[in-house]
Amino acid sequence: MDETQRKEFIRQTFNTVASGYDRPALRFFPESAAHLVDQLQLAGHEHVLDVATGTGAVALTLAHCLPEGQVTGIDMSDGMLRQAAGKATERGLGNVVFQAMDMTDLSFPPDRFHCATAAFALFFVADMEACLRGIVDRLKPGGQVLVCGFSEASFAPNIDLFLARIERYGVEVPPLSWKRLSDEGLNHALLSAAGLEQIRVARRDLSYPLPDADGWWDVLWYAGFRGLLSQLSEPDLARFRAEHLAEIAALDRGQGIPLHVEVLYAQGRKPG
Ligand SMILES: C[S@@+](CC[C@H](N)C(=O)[O-])C[C@H]1O[C@@H](n2cnc3c(N)ncnc32)[C@H](O)[C@@H]1O
Incomplete structure (x- = not known):
């Protein structure tokens, strides 16, 4: 698969999962968004770019914190953006806009934003450094960037059982x-390679128990593993699901199915 095909595959996968992305089993996304926004310590007037905004977990949290500011959320999946825009309308938020855009090809002028965020996003692109440089270019001098992603041990041991x-x-x-x-x-x-200064990386444990094995299936089905699961035939998928959920149910020691989620928040400033 070349880079164009890989992007198209990612776009289609997120279009497919968009309607279930906000299920309770996946609440680590909005919970992480709240921690991420706290760390920015915004004054309330800033214009923030949220890259790969998805269904708007970070963008909508930001919009609530910016009474005199604005948020622009971009993503390449129309399905995810529709969910995000629907939530902004439901919540009556007039200071957030969502646009379809590739994060490796931003169409904003340089020095436009006070701040940029990219949650669970940069690792999707082949050249993360070039992508981050593009984001930094769109920041005003002194502007801050905050990106986050999962730690090495996240989703273990469930994910190891799934992959095996x-x-x-x-x-x-x-x-x-x-x-x-x-x-x-x-x-x-x-x-550092993208030219940022005053870099800090913080780690936070957001683990919680899922009520049952079906909750783990929601994580697989709606948070990015649909691409692997869709390679199974219908009968194989049904058999796989039964076998896998039985081994996941065996992890329950009376307090639900453990979901280990640990998030790394990396923050830096554009020189200036
Ligand atoms: C795991 S979701 C994270 C969404 C959101 N930031 C959050 O915290 O819930 C990853 C998002 O990245 C988007 N994405 C992946 N590659 C992209 C690209 N090259 N340009 C724009 N969006 C991209 C996907 O469409 C998806 O919505």
Whole structure:
């Protein structure tokens, strides 16, 4: 798959999962958004760019915190953007706009935004450094960037059981994209290579128990593993689901199914 085909595959995957992305089992996304926005310590008048905004977890949280500011959320999935725009309308938020755009090809002028965020996003693109440089270019001098992603151990042991089993069904598992930014050193190196200063990386545990194995299925089905699961035939998918959810249910020691989610927040400033 070349880069154009890979992007199209990612876009279609997120279009497919958009309607279920805000399910309760996936609440680590909005919970993480709240922590991310807290760390920005905004004054309230800023214009913030939220890159790969998805269904708007970060953008909508930001909009609530910016009574005199604005938020622009971009994403390449129309399905995700429709969910985000629907929530902004429901909440009566007039200071957030959503636009379809590729984060590797931003169409904004330089020095436009006070701040940029990219949650669970940069690891989707082949050249993360070039992408981050493009984002930094759109910041005013002194502007801040905050990116976040999952730590190495996130989703273990559930994800290891999932990957081992789906491989036994003949599905080839590519390297997991989030692992490209899954520790402090990797995040620090990326922000530094993109020319940012005053870099800090913080780690936060957002783990919670899921009520049952179906909650774990929601995580797989709606948070990015649909691409692997869709390679199974209908009968294989049904058999896979039954076998896998039985092994996941066995992880319940009376307090639900553990969902280990640890997030790394990397923050830096544009010189100026
Ligand atoms: C895991 S979701 C994260 C969404 C959101 N930031 C959040 O915290 O919930 C990743 C998002 O990145 C988007 N995405 C992936 N590659 C992209 C690209 N090259 N340009 C724009 N959006 C992209 C996907 O469409 C998807 O909405």
